[in-house]
Amino acid sequence: MSHRELYCDVCEGVAPFEAPPCVDGHGIDCPELVCTDCGAAVMIATFIAPVPRLAEGRRHRPTRRAA
Template sequence: MPALWSFPERRSECCPSCAGVRPFEQPPCADGHEQGECPEWACAGCGHAILLGSAESTRPVRQPVTAAA
């Protein structure tokens, strides 16, 4: 099976589209992650994308509201 991208990051995962364990590769990252650090992976067979790893929160921290005296 030919590689979709020329990066060495490759792992086997269960592909929902292929209904079986398939090799997954990391496509070039448009989000600025270092090579090998991006959570996006794509099935080398069909291109189905999955996210692996922990999600980072980008929501602002809410400040508690106090009643005026």
């Protein structure tokens, strides 16, 4: 089990959280965490967002606004 300290809304303070045994095969990277003080559960969601890239050799120029 992995241990982390996070803010717990139920305890209203920082508390140790741990990942319970994961049945989905995530291991220590399981997004489900449980507060070891009160038992509140949280889920950490991660996602990948595409970042647009400019073509090589082009520089981004900020748009000018007329005053």
